[in-house]
Every structure is written in C-alpha cells, then in structure tokens.
Amino acid sequence: MADTRYTEEHEWIRVEGDVGTIGITQYAQEQLGDVVFVDVPAAGRKVAKGEACAVVESVKAASDIYAPATGEVVESNAALAETPGDVNAEPTGKGWFFKLKLADKGELDGLMDEAAYDAFVKSLG
Amino acid sequence: MTETPAGPLKRTPLYDLHRELGARLVPFAGYEMPVQYPTGILVEHNHTRTACGLFDVSHMGQVRLTAKPGQNAAKALETLVPGDIAGLQPGQQRYTQFTNDAGGILDDLMVTSTGDHLLVVVNAACKDADLAHMRKHLSATCEVEPMFSRGLLALQGPQASAVLSRLVPQVATMKFMTGAYVVIDGARCYVTRSGYTGGDGYEISTPAEQTDAIARKLLSHPEVKPIGLGARDSLRLEAGLCLYGHDIDTTTTPVEAVLLWSVGKERRVQGGFPGAATVQKQIAEGSSRKRVGLLPEGKAIAREGAEIVIGGKTVGIVTSGGFSPTMGRAIAMGYVERSQSANGTKVDLMVRGKPVPAEIVAMPFVKHAYYRG
Numbered sequence: 001m002a003d004t005r006y007t008e009e010h011e012w013i014r015v016e017g018d019v020g021t022i023g024i025t026q027y028a029q030e031q032l033g034d035v036v037f038v039d040v041p042a043a044g045r046k047v048a049k050g051e052a053c054a055v056v057e058s059v060k061a062a063s064d065i066y067a068p069a070t071g072e073v074v075e076s077n078a079a080l081a082e083t084p085g086d087v088n089a090e091p092t093g094k095g096w097f098f099k100l101k102l103a104d105k106g107e108l109d110g111l112m113d114e115a116a117y118d119a120f121v122k123s124l125g
Numbered sequence: 126m127t128e129t130p131a132g133p134l135k136r137t138p139l140y141d142l143h144r145e146l147g148a149r150l151v152p153f154a155g156y157e158m159p160v161q162y163p164t165g166i167l168v169e170h171n172h173t174r175t176a177c178g179l180f181d182v183s184h185m186g187q188v189r190l191t192a193k194p195g196q197n198a199a200k201a202l203e204t205l206v207p208g209d210i211a212g213l214q215p216g217q218q219r220y221t222q223f224t225n226d227a228g229g230i231l232d233d234l235m236v237t238s239t240g241d242h243l244l245v246v247v248n249a250a251c252k253d254a255d256l257a258h259m260r261k262h263l264s265a266t267c268e269v270e271p272m273f274s275r276g277l278l279a280l281q282g283p284q285a286s287a288v289l290s291r292l293v294p295q296v297a298t299m300k301f302m303t304g305a306y307v308v309i310d311g312a313r314c315y316v317t318r319s320g321y322t323g324g325d326g327y328e329i330s331t332p333a334e335q336t337d338a339i340a341r342k343l344l345s346h347p348e349v350k351p352i353g354l355g356a357r358d359s360l361r362l363e364a365g366l367c368l369y370g371h372d373i374d375t376t377t378t379p380v381e382a383v384l385l386w387s388v389g390k391e392r393r394v395q396g397g398f399p400g401a402a403t404v405q406k407q408i409a410e411g412s413s414r415k416r417v418g419l420l421p422e423g424k425a426i427a428r429e430g431a432e433i434v435i436g437g438k439t440v441g442i443v444t445s446g447g448f449s450p451t452m453g454r455a456i457a458m459g460y461v462e463r464s465q466s467a468n469g470t471k472v473d474l475m476v477r478g479k480p481v482p483a484e485i486v487a488m489p490f491v492k493h494a495y496y497r498g
Contacts, residue, residue, distance in 0.1 A: 033161060033165055033166055033355065034165045034166050034167040036167075036424070036426070036448040037424045037425060037426060037448070037455075039425065039477075055477065057425075057426050057448070059165075059166040059167060059170075059355060059359060059447065059448050059450075060160070060166065060355055061428075062426065062428065062477075081424070084424075088165075
C-alpha cells in the first residue's frame, strides 16, 4: 500500500516501491487560487531534498515547489502544460507534478503523516 | 498590489457583506479587502468581461474641492496636475496625475466637475499624502473636504448599464467619463460612467451608511457577482492601465508612462504644474525610456521586477505581469529604453534566471469597450 507523507511547504509525496509521486495539497491549492502554469522538472534531473525544482503559478503569484527527498526525476506530468487547473481540481490526483526515484527512503521519516499534517494545517488557523 | 503599513486594518462599509459572501480578506493599503470570493479570480474576471461585476473600491480616497469666494477650484487644481481641469464642463470627468517638481508621479486620480465643485478620487495607499498635498497647496483657494468614509462601488461589465438603469434610468445614456448626482434607494449618490477594467461600467459614490444596502440591491440582480482585488488587477492589466506604485511612481513621468494623452494640449505648452519643465523637455526631445506592452511566448509568467533583455543586455524592467484570462496567456507591461521600444521588437524576459522570449506590443491587450454614445 502506498504511503503518503507531507511537508511543511504543503507538498505531498506518495511512495510506491522506491518511486515517490509529488504534488501539492488541497490546502496549498486553496491558498494559491486558480493555477495557470506549472513548470515541472525534466526526467533525468537529479534533485536534492529541499531543492526548488518546480514552480506553480496562480493568477496571483508564483510559488516554488521543493523536492521532499533526494533523487532523480523519472517522469513529470506533461498534461499540466495544457490543463494546469488540474492542480486545483484534483491536487492529489490528476494534478500531480513529478515522480522521483528516491535515493534514500529514510529521508521520508522526517516528514509528516496525514494526521500530523492535518494538525499542522489546523495550527495555521 | 500595495503593501500594508503597520497598525490596525481599516474596514470599508462592506466588510460584513464581504464576510457573508465568503471573501478571502487580505491587507491592502491599510484596509482589510476582498482579494477574491469563493469562485476564484478566473471566474470573477470572466464574469466581469461577459456580464457584470461589483467591486468594493471604498478604500480609495474621495475628496471634494469647492472654490472659496472669488476663486476657481479647477484653476487651482491645475497647479498640481498636468490635466486640462479648467476645460471640464459640468458633469465631465478626466484622468490626471499629481506630479512632483521632477515631473514624477505622486499619484494618479480621477477628477469630475459637478459645476459647483470638483470630486477627486485618489488611490487608497496615497490618500493621506494626497490630502495633505492638496491642503498645503489648495487651502488658500479651495475648501478641501475629505470624504474618506463614503462608499465607492464599481459596477463593471457589458451588463452594468442594463442593471444600473433598472434602478436609475438616466444612467443608460450617460457617456464614458461623465458623472451625475442620482438617487438610489433614497440615497443621494454620485455616479460616473467610468472604471478601471477597460470595459463599460460605473463608479457609484455612496453615503457610508447606505453603501451596504445599495451593494446588496445591486447583487440581487442575477447578472451581478461580487469581484475581488485579484480580478481587478488582471482586468486592468488586460486594459493596459497603470497601477500606481508599480507601473507609475515618483520616478516615472507622464511622458515615460505614455500618459501624454491625459496632459492637456494647452498645458503642454503653457506648463504651470509641478515638473512642467521636465515634461515639456521630454515632449520635445523624447524621454529616455517608455512604458510598453509585452507579450511573452509560451505560458511562463513574467512578473513585476523581471528584467527585459535584448542580446544579453538589460534594456528595461517589467512593472506588471500576469495571466490574461481573456487571452488565455501571459501578458506584461514594463519600461524599456526608447530606442528599443518599437512594437514588434523581440526581447527576452528573465524569469527565474531563464530567458522567456517576448515581443513588444501595443496596448491595450483587450480592446476597451467604453460607452461613448
């Protein structure tokens, strides 16, 4: 079963085997508003945990997306180029950003599980 | 958008209504203002372009100037602005700017003559400074009366006329940039056929205590939806209109900002406003830079602060940039060296360190739809 973890920057990473799929949370898409452009990293790019590697543009502002773990990008969501609104409509489904072959799954231990993330969002008021 | 000074946030007469409507409220120019309602900016933007949007712009500064005995308020105001104010007929409105001694823009404003007095509308972030400026320079000749508690509603879009004329039939035939006193719901209001979306519409100055009831009445019409500051910004950018503090400020002159159309023809010759010498010199010789429209290729958005580059050399800077919902693509405006400012010039906009190819284009991006009768 897939295990989903969350960052304080409101990214989620769903891990299956040694590949993590990354996107932004429902809370993040609500805060951003209408998404009009997503710049995703190309397959083959190596990213370090915490590195800014994608950009999501809403009508209001541009926001960086940070790699929740170290690894190599194996696929990015090309469909977002045509339908960036998927990020608003299905942030944890069709609105995924990219997939990462994880270098060290142990890095995920520091991330929040769903209950911890929900509590974190509540604490933001 | 303008950042907020420290201190408690002020509220407009529509604060409770915004809360009821589920607005996301943000600090803006010292006020708690709706940036968007639950449907979001894209829907609000498109609704304003196709039907009718209601904007709360009560945070803007309304000031009444009334000539003292034997004085002329329009002539007095002309000592502070380059616009032709003395030439305003009763009921006519004009766009102009307060300039400083270097010809820089202190604020931009709308001035309407009622025949008896002048009604001035200035930007929220500048209104205290503008009031002090007018009091300092105009108190000898005019009564300078701030009306900062009044409401100001903008009703904008192709259905605005149909909606407002149900309440006030006379507004249907009002022309763009004219104004009149009207009665709405028993309240004496001043309506102008104007706005800042590039579309048809009205701005309605309302007594503070009746603003909420009038707004609710307008929203009861099926064509009308509430619209926040987010869509107000994307609408004005499509219309190629300047946002003070971003596209114009004290470092830009009306000539550089390509606002010369708003400078009276006689006033270009005769001067008599702060910074006239600089403005006249720029009219004669051209300014070193000018404001242009920019159409980026692709979908990346070049926002305020992005450098404009030609062949690796920086030739200017983006002052406003965003997504145009009407065009479904990114648009921007900025300043470039005049020698590089011709329409069709290819440039690169630096977005997160990467060049985004773009072309200098004429503005507006979306054709104005003003009602000229």
